[in-house]
Amino acid sequence: MGAGAAQRVAGAVGAFLDGPVPVRIRAWDGSEAGAAPGPGVPTVVLRSRRALRRLLWEPGEMGLAHAYVSGDLDVDGDLAEGLSAMWVLINSGTVTKRRPGARELPGLAVTAARLGLLRTKPAPPPEAIRVRGRLHSRRRDRDVIAHHYDAGNAFYSLLLDDSMAYSSGYWTAPENTLAQAQHDKLELICRKLDLAPGRRLLDIGCGWGSLAVHAAREHGAQVRAVTISREQRDQVNARIRAEGLAGKVQVDLLDYRDVAERITATDGPFDAVSAIEMGEHVGDEHYPTFAATLHGALRPGGRALVQQMSRGANAPGGGAFIETYVTPDMIMRPVGDTLTFLQHAGLEVRDVHVMREHYVPTIRAWLATLEERFDEAVSLLGERGARMWRLYLAGGALAFEENRMGVDQILLARPTDRGRSGMPATRDDWSVSSRADAGIPES
Template identity: 60%
Template sequence: MTGVAQEIERLMADTMGVALPVGLRAWDGSHAGPTDGPQAVLRSAKALRRLLFKPGELGLARAYVSGDLDVDGDLTEALRRGGAVRSTGFSPRTLLSGLGFGLRRGVLGLPPAPPAEEARLRGRLHSRFRDRAAISHHYDHGNDFYELVLDEHMAYSSGYWAATDPGYTLADAQRDKLDLICEKLGLQDGMRLLDVGCGWGSLLLRAADRYEVRAVGITLSAEQAEFVHARAKRRGLEHLVEVRLRDYRELPDTEEAGSFDAVASIEMGEHVGEDNYPRYAETLRAMLRPQGRLLLQQMSRGNNAPGGGAFIESYIAPDMAMRPLPATLAHLEHAGLEIRDVQALREHYVHTVRAWQDTLERRWDDVVAHSGERFARVWRLYLAGGALAFEENRMGVDQILAVRPDADGRSGFGVGA
């Protein structure tokens, strides 16, 4: 009798016009497809049942997170090969053939419940209530988890890889990124810095420690705020660093509007939503004094899947919205900011995500003990897919330097700046 794997291989070739991109092992012990490279492992018919009810990326993600589908070997390479497949599309014959296979192999049945790790947000899109829930879903999983995966700075954004020697680490790249931001902002002793979406405070602490600025951060994550408070106190920087639980939309109504020498927002703009982005840009400008500088680090994506795709939108960053770089620049200019510089860091993000991957795999047992295997598998899939998206130029990341000109149009940069 023909095995499950061979049946799937034949079904794909005959009805969809594609070959298996990776080797395939099924629950009955059968194997088909390439023998070199990564091997997909179907542990039960439930893996295919998940695909039956959610064809495409989300069904595959649910099967992988639940453990019904596994990959032996390089997961990033498996995703690369799978992404290169171009189907001729589905037809009535495809559906009939699939139905016959499903009946024979026990694939048909009730839809499996999605893994508990999938986000289930309620409320109006980008309402303050829903935004807090979206941020909490990803960022309030426990500071100790992020300490396992991130570097000593707790920077959860692309680093700046200024060297290639073997001794140069992720922590070095994150430190150099923070210094690059501070230098672009022209930070000096006594200046006031606002970090909108401050995360675990890496920029606040670096700016206060090295540049002696008074740094204020806002976040929607209670756990992040507690972490920054504690770390600032341990380092003797509590007189310079302050973090507040606040929505960016509340900022223009405060007495501090127009009082900051510099504003930074590092990979936070992706979370505000396309409809809210003009207000976000206007808020960043409103917090700056005339001739104050803005440094925005932000991911970009074409018009296809602005939320990052079904997996990212369901498991990692629900409600995220990215846009092409020119659209972001247009928003900033419309808000009254002058663009001074744009620096692409896409390749730097490839190195950053791969470093996070290495750390995750090295500390896999600790991550599973802390968060459970399904959560660890979410992160394994997230990082593998993220590295590939930046490598293949489906996503980018840029540092945008802008200024709020004064009433006479002066930027404060000077000739050659």
Template identity: 50%
Template sequence: MVAAPRLAALVEQFLGGPLPVRLRAWDGSEAGPPDGPVIVVRHRRALRRLLFRPGELGLARAWVSGEIDVEGDLYEVLDRVTWLLGERPQVGTGRLLAAARDLLALSRAVPVPPPVPNEEVPRRSGPLHSLRRDRQAISHHYDVGNDFYELVLGPSMVYSCAVWSPETESLTDAQTAKLDLICRKLALRDGQRLLDVGCGWGSLVLHAARHYGVSAVGITLSEEQAAYARERVAKEGLEDRVEIRVQDYRETADGPYDAISSVGMAEHVGAARYREYATRLFGLLRPGGRLLNHQIARRPIPGREKSYRVDPFIDAYVFPDGELAPVGSTIGQLERVGFEVRDAESLREHYALTLRQWVRNLEENWAQAVRLTSPGRARVWRLYMAASALSFERGRIGVNQILAVRATESGASGLPLRPRAWTEQS
């Protein structure tokens, strides 16, 4: 029973210091500090995955397959081994070859495993961010069962960060506060037309129609989201004021709208298409209308601004073809097509709180989540949400609500002289 000490020595060689967590190997051996969480390597195949795909993707495949697990606090493990997720020190070629030989010896004659569970790998075809490929990417992430999303997201069925305060009592309350904040920023009022780009399960358009009297159109590429949203609209008797379409933003041409919201959708657009996205929304908005763009942003690393690459785990298992941009780049793109950006509000800490609640919902209903999807999909979600919560908490990524206007020819914006007037509910 020597696998864990050998594996621990290999890890410490990379770290240049002691192992940050305890290891338990498939042969029952253990190594590392006696206190704190434990990483359990259940099968030698996990090592073969690391040989085949070194770094984050190999680890993710082992996690999704159940060959690596955690006993104890998952957040603490992720925090302690951040280097395994892309921040480890640079290692020379000689040391890498030595590590590969050691991993090969530990894994013995176990065949190279397939890079799946098959059902968790997105099917992609066609040019990047083409209409067809974007539909495939959206379907992979969102068409996994509305019952599963109800379990994770809770009754609000809102899949973007909530807005919290010290007085907030529940996730539902925090999501309602976020929906209302968006409506106030857009200055919605009775009789206006609202377009919600990437409407999800319809929560925002329903809130806007119910409480602000607008006529709303929600568009999504997810068939399952659209079906669920339409049922909600019918149940509330709002068919005369809310329309749900399965439609791409590039296919929407029935403007002008008085206001446009895009909440958690622009991350799917991609850098190559972002100018087209901004131009399309500008053209759909009437002069004097407002855009609320709610979007996750990456923090650029000084000196490495041009070295950005899509996170391999997220791309392979979670959001195929998704891309993050710095908030400054997003503001610049919106301004280039004619928008006047009037406000940008960071909600970074709010997203961390939201993700932790989603993880809690998943963990408390784990058996049902596995039943509704698959063991692999449930493990994907647990890892991605927990790691994302830490990324928001540590400031590696952020999320921002950008309010922009299409000013009139006279330059009138329609905004109040006092900034942030929408923070006060009327």
């Protein structure tokens, strides 16, 4: 009896590795080969020959992503655990590449022909984004934001907690729920910004209104919020009506580049300005304009808070998958580079709160919800769209856990002409540390 597809694949893969194949391979014909099953050994399931063609034409991250999103490839069991195991194998040096010798090439060509790989390159799944126009032009930024954030309020309502916060939570205790972590994050921001009744907050890139609503409802702030996503604008307006916050919160469909002319010039300055995981969508070329917008919107002695994803000096940040499927043009730079931009705009850096580890349980909570309600997600996004989100969340949690990506809260002040910041001497004033302190019941 001839070798099955899995044995042929394992033999071909082994020609490119200095050592045994470190994963279990299960092929479309039911055959299995490679590493022996066991703890820490992921099983890669090849559901069709097209999975191999994708990997042959695009070895590495993008070939795997296209194959997974399209359903041509799966990882048996928990996807996050499988991805983590493969990442450990690569980083530990267990898997090292080699170039096949000349005597091996004819055999590899025969194997490729028998596996049906000598065909044209498969097209990417339609969920892969195709953006046009000049980088960070208004139209291109609007198209990119629309692709990701206009996926539908129904889907984000399924994925997120009731606050609709789509950013890292703040986990003051490991047993807390996602809702508690998001409440504590919003409370932390409001305290850092020293919000109180009558104080005015400008929220740039407001998402689905989690901070705007919290600041108005819990702290009595007057909030002006802006977004370039129509879906988000409509959702925030619905929340304003539902919570009786008309006159307390106003949301505008507006690009941050228009804030100075359309809002600050007529309604400024503000006591506080926030930008929660919005600055990643601002390229290096435009970040000075963004930083100047924050500075210009603040009164002297006012505070700004930027929560933004980052990367280490030698870390990849988002990577090709995010660029292709999620949010193209997203910039993750080392946090020090962002601080330099903000300081050059005249803002004083008062506190940098590294929250990288907080994003891990946040994303895993979203992923757990997606898995529990996967059929509903498929009905909203289609099978490929739901698989894309599963891969995005599983990989994203690992990226933060393994320090390939970070997230930081940067607290800033606009000093007065005499250099006074108006900041307290210690962090005690904005501490959020317990469930009793936050004041919401156990769920």
